[in-house]
Amino acid sequence: MASPETPKGQEKAAERPLIMRYAARSDVGRIRSKNDDSAYVGRHLAVVADGMGGHAGGDVASASTVLDMIHLDQDDYPEGADTVLADEIQTANSLLSELVHQNPKLSGMGTTVTALLLEGRKLHFAHIGDSRAYRLRNKKFEQVSIDHTFVQRLIDEGRLRPEEAETHPHKNVLMRVLGDVDASPELDLDVLDVEPGERWLLCSDGLNYVAGHVVERMVRETKDLRECAEILVDLTLEAGAPDNVTVVMLEIAEETDDDVNTAAVDVVPAAALAAVDEPEAVTATKSADDLAADKAAGAKAESQAKAARDADAGSSFSAGNPGDEEDEPETALSDESTEPPTTTDPHLGEHLSAEVLREELASRPHELVGAAATAAETGSIPTVAGRTVARRAATVLTHKAEQDRVEIEEPARRRVRWLMPAVAAVVVLGVVVGLWLGYAWTQTRYYVGEYDQRVAIFNGISQRLGPIQLSRLEAVTDIRVDSLPEYGQQSVRQTVPAGDLDSAQGIVENLRNTGSASANCPSTPPTGSATTTPTPSATVPIPSTAAVASPTPSPVPTPCEAAK
Numbered sequence: 001m002a003s004p005e006t007p008k009g010q011e012k013a014a015e016r017p018l019i020m021r022y023a024a025r026s027d028v029g030r031i032r033s034k035n036d037d038s039a040y041v042g043r044h045l046a047v048v049a050d051g052m053g054g055h056a057g058g059d060v061a062s063a064s065t066v067l068d069m070i071h072l073d074q075d076d077y078p079e080g081a082d083t084v085l086a087d088e089i090q091t092a093n094s095l096l097s098e099l100v101h102q103n104p105k106l107s108g109m110g111t112t113v114t115a116l117l118l119e120g121r122k123l124h125f126a127h128i129g130d131s132r133a134y135r136l137r138n139k140k141f142e143q144v145s146i147d148h149t150f151v152q153r154l155i156d157e158g159r160l161r162p163e164e165a166e167t168h169p170h171k172n173v174l175m176r177v178l179g180d181v182d183a184s185p186e187l188d189l190d191v192l193d194v195e196p197g198e199r200w201l202l203c204s205d206g207l208n209y210v211a212g213h214v215v216e217r218m219v220r221e222t223k224d225l226r227e228c229a230e231i232l233v234d235l236t237l238e239a240g241a242p243d244n245v246t247v248v249m250l251e252i253a254e255e256t257d258d259d260v261n262t263a264a265v266d267v268v269p270a271a272a273l274a275a276v277d278e279p280e281a282v283t284a285t286k287s288a289d290d291l292a293a294d295k296a297a298g299a300k301a302e303s304q305a306k307a308a309r310d311a312d313a314g315s316s317f318s319a320g321n322p323g324d325e326e327d328e329p330e331t332a333l334s335d336e337s338t339e340p341p342t343t344t345d346p347h348l349g350e351h352l353s354a355e356v357l358r359e360e361l362a363s364r365p366h367e368l369v370g371a372a373a374t375a376a377e378t379g380s381i382p383t384v385a386g387r388t389v390a391r392r393a394a395t396v397l398t399h400k401a402e403q404d405r406v407e408i409e410e411p412a413r414r415r416v417r418w419l420m421p422a423v424a425a426v427v428v429l430g431v432v433v434g435l436w437l438g439y440a441w442t443q444t445r446y447y448v449g450e451y452d453q454r455v456a457i458f459n460g461i462s463q464r465l466g467p468i469q470l471s472r473l474e475a476v477t478d479i480r481v482d483s484l485p486e487y488g489q490q491s492v493r494q495t496v497p498a499g500d501l502d503s504a505q506g507i508v509e510n511l512r513n514t515g516s517a518s519a520n521c522p523s524t525p526p527t528g529s530a531t532t533t534p535t536p537s538a539t540v541p542i543p544s545t546a547a548v549a550s551p552t553p554s555p556v557p558t559p560c561e562a563a564k
Contacts, residue, residue, distance in 0.1 A: 026244070027236070038369070042364055043073065043364065047113065050205060061109040062111045063374070067372050114202050118252070130205045148188075149175060153175060442461045449496070458471045487516065
């Protein structure tokens with residue numbers, strides 16, 4: 001039986017895009033004097049950063065990192081977002097290094113980062129430090145992130161029980177973090193399938209003062225995301241809140257028509273909305289003078305915005321001093337500037353200027369809390385003035401360099417840094433070549449020595465280079481060393497060098513025939529030979545005085561004589 005056909009005009013509804021619904025809250029806590037936490041959450045991006053470095057710059061580290069990532073809150077990634085999140089965190093790390101370079105007082109600052117990027121029906125996850133990410137899916141509540149702390153390493157190695165970690169004196173010691181310490185920090189990365197209805201909790205370690213089962217119960221039972229975030233922070237404050245606490249609650253949901261309309265309205269500039277509200281007849285009958293005045297006003301506004309961007313681009317972060325903006329010179333807003341407007345390249349971090357940041361934040365629904373929110377409100381954005389080689393290098397490293405970008409010549413002092421490694425490499429190469437040539441020469445030499453109490457021939461020299469023996473056994477003869485005269489034994493045991501194998505074999509023959517390694521000894525005539533050795537004449541006078549005065553010592557036998 002054929003299956004019924006789908007009625008004409010009725011097609012299966014396409015899946016709606018997924019977005020995040022969210023709520024966020026951050027609090028300085030009961031003891032700390034300033035908030036070093038920062039967080040941002042929108043429809044496609046959520047990130048929590050917990051700064052460290054004390055008074056010097058914990059807030060700078062977290063705020064600059066979060067603000068450097070907000071432009072990722074979008075759903076348009078034609079080439080995919082597989083490396084986007086990791087690349088941006090690496091770039092933010094480079095920004096921290098540059099901030100420290102410009103202001104050495106910030107040395108030692110760092111921040112944790114836990115981030116989620118929603119792309120289609122995939123959730124890209126990135127994490128470093130001890131901020132946490134929890135997921136509630138299909139009634140299962142679990143911690144997705146792993147703390148990069150000293151005590152967690154002890155737990156993983158079985159040297160510490162989880163319940164002991166809460167009271168360990170080094171529980172807050174981080175093993176991995178963003179900052180000016182590591183140029184390429186190691187991130188935990190993952191790509192997760194996502195489905196509507198699942199919940200996520202991102203938080204700084206300040207929430208650890210609330211019991212885990214209490215946190216789980218609140219996430220499960222509190223339906224309203226805003227209420228859940230408020231309750232979790234309030235529970236932390238009731239527990240004493242010795243640290244800053246930041247909570248981001250989000251739920252994956254299908255996008256509705258209301259969401260689309262809200263996003264469209266948010267993107268439309270205020271000036272465009274005013275033009276739409278104005279009647280067409282009035283717009284059409286504007287005089288040329290009015291149009292010229294509007295054009296002049298627009299040019300003045302653009303000039304002021306440009307001056308504000310230039311002033312903000314080199315500012316340092318001072319969240320606790322909102323009055324710093326009043327110290328800017330009044331000439332910064334002058335409309336007499338004739339310089340052409342500078343183009344903003346978001347890939348190089350210029351989007352951190354106050355003006356562009358406000359445009360980014362106004363273009364989409366979001367929540368920004370903590371030190372990053374204070375920075376956005378005051379306009380004191382932690383950014384780097386100008387274009388530096390380090391920033392450009394970080395951009396190239398994260399695959400964001402454009403092919404037609406003008407190459408910036410590196411300063412001479414950076415090229416000099418390659419000189420010492422090059423010289424060291426040449427020296428090491430010379431030493432290696434010298435050692436190899438020396439070893440090759442030793443293998444052309446021979447010597448005669450002792451092996452297993454017998455005379456033997458060796459190839460090489462009788463020396464060692466550390467653990468390396470510079471010779472090898474070539475041949476063992478049947479001549480026992482203890483059968484040789486005393487002098488021959490000493491010679492063999494002290495080794496007798498030879499220029500080549502033939503010379504070594506000649507030495508062995510001399511030892512066999514004469515008992516000496518020397519080839520200058522005359523051979524002993526055979527028994528019964530007619531040859532006689534002449535004896536001294538008996539008529540040779542012997543001085544009687546000398547003979548009586550001192551006896552003549554016995555002559556020391558030569559090696560040849562000893563052999564005979």
